Amino acid sequence: MAKAWKIFIDGIWDSNPVLRLILGICPTLAVTNLAFNGFIMGISTLFVLLASEIVTSIIKGFVPKKARIPIFIVVIASFVTIIDLLLHAYLPVTHKLLGVFVPLIVVNCIILGRVETFSSKNPFLLSIVDAIGMGIGFTLALTVLGSIRELLGFGAIFSFQVAGSWFNPLVVMILPAGAFITLGMLMALMNYLDDKLNNKLKSKSKAQTEQKQVTS
């Protein structure tokens, strides 16, 4: 249980796919000019990741090592196509909203990356936890990135106009250059916070061991 929790948190913070593992950067930069787009892309990727990790974890015993990459890609691409068809048939409005984003998920390195490093080598239940953790981490990173870019580039967040007419939007934020800059800043901020958190934990455990030495 503790192992499962660790894996889950890992996908959100320590091994955040976008900000730590630096995976799936192409769709990240492409769809984060609006907070809503980033959010929807994250959720869709979460579903594909979950389905792919579940299936690959189940079939891992039958997959010969040398044929694993093409087999994984067939699995991932099949899921994306099936999800795309089901969306088009049963949720046409959402499908139109997602538009070209769904096929983009196939080339998202996070999916193949996690399948290769985790679900093909780990039990079924832990693979589910990993998929959910990574998916949420991805969604959070994309939503935050999208929110910053939309705020500075349009003065809005989730299409809700926040800044008034005095606001002079930074158009660069909506363009790829702005995406790179924002991503870099976000990574730097995360590293800084992580350092501070680690120092706090270190000094806390140091104080605890000192206390033990004193009382013993």
Place this chain on the structure above:
Amino acid sequence: MKETIKIPLALAIVCLVSALLLSLTYDLTRPIIDDTDQNLLQDQLSGIIKAESYSKLSDENAELFGKLTSASSSPPQPDPAQSASAGVGSLIKEVYLAKSSNSIAGSIFLLSKPGYSGDIKFLVGFQANKITQVSIFTQTETPGLGTRIEEEGFLSQFSNQPFTKKDYDTITGATISSLAVIDTLTETIQFIVADLSTDEKRKLGLSP
């Protein structure tokens, strides 16, 4: 099992299962998707010109449809190769006749032009000698910039405009996307006004 047998066998099995699942899903969803697309189209058409029924010009009057879609630009381009390929006819993808009580109320043109990324397909309704409305059909423009051609602020400027109006506003930061719509629209109107006979115009629900 030898590796030379195991590897292709594993690949074959995975591909077989995948193909099976995909074809099953496709068969299941294809009729629903076609139905949904038809309904979406009907809704969009009725939003442009309200009518009892819509029929394709390609079904009703193949000759006129052929003439429309094979038209070349008027005025003729200096470069003949450009004139042939950039013909206004290539912009017209479909024409729907809006019919009420068996008379043609107007026609809705499905026009297509390359935008910033990919083609922009949009519907425009013509009635008497006016544009009724423009609505975007499909586009894959840059989210937040080119996609603004779907906004009311941009599209409403076309509503109820006479054929004579030529200057429309583009969207700041989305010049290519908005010009794709505006230029295609004005070019098609110019062609209709100049190159169609009175009888042909009547057949499209337009005034001579």
